[in-house]
Amino acid sequence: MSYWQSMEPGAGRRAPRADALSNARRMSLNGTWRFRLCPTAMGTGADFTDPSFDDADWDEIHVPGHWVLQEVTPPGQLAPRSLRGTADGPLYTNTALPIPIDPPRVPAENPTGDHRLVFTAPQDWHGKAVLRFQGVDSCAKVWFNGVELGWSTGSRLPAEYDVELRPGRNVLAVRVHRWSAGTYLEDQDMWWLPGIFRDVELLERPPNGIEDHQIHASYDHRSGTGTLRVDTDVPARVEIPELGIVVPAGQEITLPVEPWSAEHPRLYRGTLVGESEIVDLAVGFRTVTVENGALLVNGRRVFLRGVNRHEHDPETGRALSHETMLRDVLLMKQHNINAVRTSHYPPHPEFLRLCDEFGLWVVEECDIETHGFIYTGWAGNPPAQPMWRDALLDRIQRMVERDKNRPSVIVWSMANESWTGENFDELEQWIRERDPSRPLMYERDPSYRNSDFYSIMYPSLETLEAIGRREEERPAGVSDAEDDRRRTLPFLLCEYAHAMGNGPGSLADYHRIMRSSERFCGGFVWEWIDHGFHHRDGEGQAFVMHGSDVAHRPNGGRFCLDGLLFADRTPSPGLRELAAVLSPVVIDVGRATATLHNEHDTLGLEHLELAWRVETEGEESASGVLDIPACAAGETVSLDLPVPAAPLEGETWITAEARLRREESWAPRGHVIARGQGLLEPAGAPPEPASAGIEVTLLAPRPGGGHLTLGPGRFDPLTGALVELGELPTVGPEVDLYRAPTENDRGQGGHNDLASVWSAVGLDRMQHRTDAVEITSHSLQVLGRSAPAAHGHGVAYHFEWSAPDERSLELEVTLDFTGPWTDTPFRQRDILVPRIGLRMALPRELDHVEWFGLGPGESYADSRHGAYVGRFGAPVDALQTNYPVPQENGNRQEVRWLRLTGSDRSLGVTGSRFSFAARRWTAQDLERARHPHDLRDSGKVWLTLDHAQQGLGSASCGPALPEQYRLDRSPTTWRVVFTV
Numbered sequence: 001m002s003y004w005q006s007m008e009p010g011a012g013r014r015a016p017r018a019d020a021l022s023n024a025r026r027m028s029l030n031g032t033w034r035f036r037l038c039p040t041a042m043g044t045g046a047d048f049t050d051p052s053f054d055d056a057d058w059d060e061i062h063v064p065g066h067w068v069l070q071e072v073t074p075p076g077q078l079a080p081r082s083l084r085g086t087a088d089g090p091l092y093t094n095t096a097l098p099i100p101i102d103p104p105r106v107p108a109e110n111p112t113g114d115h116r117l118v119f120t121a122p123q124d125w126h127g128k129a130v131l132r133f134q135g136v137d138s139c140a141k142v143w144f145n146g147v148e149l150g151w152s153t154g155s156r157l158p159a160e161y162d163v164e165l166r167p168g169r170n171v172l173a174v175r176v177h178r179w180s181a182g183t184y185l186e187d188q189d190m191w192w193l194p195g196i197f198r199d200v201e202l203l204e205r206p207p208n209g210i211e212d213h214q215i216h217a218s219y220d221h222r223s224g225t226g227t228l229r230v231d232t233d234v235p236a237r238v239e240i241p242e243l244g245i246v247v248p249a250g251q252e253i254t255l256p257v258e259p260w261s262a263e264h265p266r267l268y269r270g271t272l273v274g275e276s277e278i279v280d281l282a283v284g285f286r287t288v289t290v291e292n293g294a295l296l297v298n299g300r301r302v303f304l305r306g307v308n309r310h311e312h313d314p315e316t317g318r319a320l321s322h323e324t325m326l327r328d329v330l331l332m333k334q335h336n337i338n339a340v341r342t343s344h345y346p347p348h349p350e351f352l353r354l355c356d357e358f359g360l361w362v363v364e365e366c367d368i369e370t371h372g373f374i375y376t377g378w379a380g381n382p383p384a385q386p387m388w389r390d391a392l393l394d395r396i397q398r399m400v401e402r403d404k405n406r407p408s409v410i411v412w413s414m415a416n417e418s419w420t421g422e423n424f425d426e427l428e429q430w431i432r433e434r435d436p437s438r439p440l441m442y443e444r445d446p447s448y449r450n451s452d453f454y455s456i457m458y459p460s461l462e463t464l465e466a467i468g469r470r471e472e473e474r475p476a477g478v479s480d481a482e483d484d485r486r487r488t489l490p491f492l493l494c495e496y497a498h499a500m501g502n503g504p505g506s507l508a509d510y511h512r513i514m515r516s517s518e519r520f521c522g523g524f525v526w527e528w529i530d531h532g533f534h535h536r537d538g539e540g541q542a543f544v545m546h547g548s549d550v551a552h553r554p555n556g557g558r559f560c561l562d563g564l565l566f567a568d569r570t571p572s573p574g575l576r577e578l579a580a581v582l583s584p585v586v587i588d589v590g591r592a593t594a595t596l597h598n599e600h601d602t603l604g605l606e607h608l609e610l611a612w613r614v615e616t617e618g619e620e621s622a623s624g625v626l627d628i629p630a631c632a633a634g635e636t637v638s639l640d641l642p643v644p645a646a647p648l649e650g651e652t653w654i655t656a657e658a659r660l661r662r663e664e665s666w667a668p669r670g671h672v673i674a675r676g677q678g679l680l681e682p683a684g685a686p687p688e689p690a691s692a693g694i695e696v697t698l699l700a701p702r703p704g705g706g707h708l709t710l711g712p713g714r715f716d717p718l719t720g721a722l723v724e725l726g727e728l729p730t731v732g733p734e735v736d737l738y739r740a741p742t743e744n745d746r747g748q749g750g751h752n753d754l755a756s757v758w759s760a761v762g763l764d765r766m767q768h769r770t771d772a773v774e775i776t777s778h779s780l781q782v783l784g785r786s787a788p789a790a791h792g793h794g795v796a797y798h799f800e801w802s803a804p805d806e807r808s809l810e811l812e813v814t815l816d817f818t819g820p821w822t823d824t825p826f827r828q829r830d831i832l833v834p835r836i837g838l839r840m841a842l843p844r845e846l847d848h849v850e851w852f853g854l855g856p857g858e859s860y861a862d863s864r865h866g867a868y869v870g871r872f873g874a875p876v877d878a879l880q881t882n883y884p885v886p887q888e889n890g891n892r893q894e895v896r897w898l899r900l901t902g903s904d905r906s907l908g909v910t911g912s913r914f915s916f917a918a919r920r921w922t923a924q925d926l927e928r929a930r931h932p933h934d935l936r937d938s939g940k941v942w943l944t945l946d947h948a949q950q951g952l953g954s955a956s957c958g959p960a961l962p963e964q965y966r967l968d969r970s971p972t973t974w975r976v977v978f979t980v
């Protein structure tokens, strides 16, 4: 059988070893290589491996890179990326394998990229060297100066080969197969992106150089001492000048140190000095244990506020620059995230170095996922097949050996979603023997026999609460002994809160539950970044491409866009919400005090100061900055706020923000960690109308109708519709029960797909009828019904209009839901109404909004911690969140008043607290658009004023929208006042 269809992991490679920086010479072979694509693996023969082969007519390609994301071009014309055609383009599947399940065989159509590099070595550097590939997807065979070195699988893991470097000209030839036996082990939910996508390097190997080293650096919290021992394969000396350490490798030394933690990533830098090579050391002293059902680091519980991170760049796929990795780390730190699960493979080693340096707890996951075997009912699943043992173990060994010295890595995760099998026992045993210093995790085996953590994905709030109370149901098919053991384990939530599209909802609920029981040691939101690619359509319009933009089946569609960052790394509203929820400082603001709860694991609050301000309807009247008294982790401190005693009129809030008092390596001075607000003075009662208000006038009927006027409003006397407000022509307000479905409204599983019910029952196309227009002396009563075609359900509405003065028009709305609010008599699915409100169209010139309520960003019933009460303003266009798949967005909640202005005209709205959105298009337009650039200015501003809107949830992968965020359909009345 050909090597790419072999269950062997590779051949000819060197033994795996620690990733290290040393003073031995290193030559990057990244850059412009020659490239030839063949449609099959057998393709064009091995002629190109000959050093004298003439590749002058080959294309050029950039290494590291995926050939499916590059325009490979004739020599000398290396162009910016553009996606290749679909036959050999990027493919996206979720659980499905893109090849038939017939392991270890793969189809003959197996795009194969021959890569070739001719390079010149320095005259004084020749002889033995190591050639290292940090990542090649999915299988590569390598020749150096015409000599075959070997081959490897395991895309996100390094492979090293011994080479004989010649002074001057050397020729490297690499044949990369898109599909291989390794494909069966790499069925993660992500794009299939072949190529040499991580660095290629040549490493000098001095005689008697340091091949490998292992740092053992533990911390004893009782004595405050660290114990260090560095093992190597050759005699060497450990030097850590800061600690005065000069000891031979292999010798243990104990001395007082500061421990390493994500909150205080104390690294001691030093060197390992061998006879011919000096290796850099970055030592972090810490001890990780699981004791009595808790995850402890340095003897203390830690709580992981985590995200799942895939490697993604919208231009270069999984080929990331140093800047991009650093950006991820800084963005995480700035959003109160303290942990990363490297879903679902070891990241570029540089990312872990950054985690060591900036402080992030890492659950490092191996490059193993066999999810696609779900389609055979798990028949043939590699973890359960002895012949796959070596390939699986090889991956584990390459991960553990490479990253064993990283203090940030505190847990090894063996795999994702690969069901069960005895090979896991062997993987576990190997890790336990090689590295007893870190606990292990594997989520998918319900017996948890190979795991030090109990974990599941996407539980409902109720399920998570039950786990917190230790009352969860027992998984099927496990023995009493296994279940008893599982119940003693700490619970680590490896994936929750699916951040697809607008959402996720309930972040605060999940966090509250996880903080409520000692059984929890944290969790990881799914996921960090949208895997979308920047692309252009036939007309040159830029858009973010997802699975459905590729004509290939099977296809995971839009499911790759489920991150807290948009593909270009712009934070989404979901990330702002997460930052507020995860904040390690919780601030309660009273009338003249702020109480700070320090929820860090170990850190005091010395690095923070408290800025406070008093605002009446958003107008600041006093402010200051206070030092924060000593407050250790887990403690609470109260500060008096010197709020002026003078009486304030109008709704007045105190806002207190804990912010960095100095610049930190990961954020500027003044960066806000936590915010709290307290109401100082409630809003006064609304003034009573002086009289009964203004009388209704019926203007002389004219052909075609005539008008009713009431204060600033003109109405159609037949339909009762408002047609003009002051000088402003209007359409509506009319009853609106619809929102453009979010990804979470299109939830998985029949019962969670609310959007298909809405569409089936016509919520998006209600028809409005007027039954009566009644005039009393001071009011206009409009009664009617809004309902969809072909169905019996609807809402009876009653609009009561009055005019308190010449400039204001008040509307009291009463709605009564009538009819059977289930989709059909046969299916009886309850219809969850997404919104109860009004919508109206206004002139397009009213394109700026100022409001007093929650802001500045969007907020929803179950995602509002990132917003706060204040006075905000923005152009209508800036109120939109450009989700790459258009959907409901831009809602602002708890609004007391708003004012739309433009071209010297304005419209004010007040009333019982409401939420609003203002856009240049309707919800129906939003729903129809495939990409943001499909949205067209309708020539109007569409204003929705909601009495209530249901929450977001995260049902795109997860539980149904929790009960408390659904709208009930009982009769309801509310009030709005329009002022011109």
Ligand code: GAL
Binding pocket: 094, 188, 189, 344, 416, 417, 457, 495, 498, 526, 559, 562, 957
């Ligand atoms: C999980 C899986 C992730 C991703 C997520 C849904 O089951 O581990 O890789 O597919 O669901 O987006």
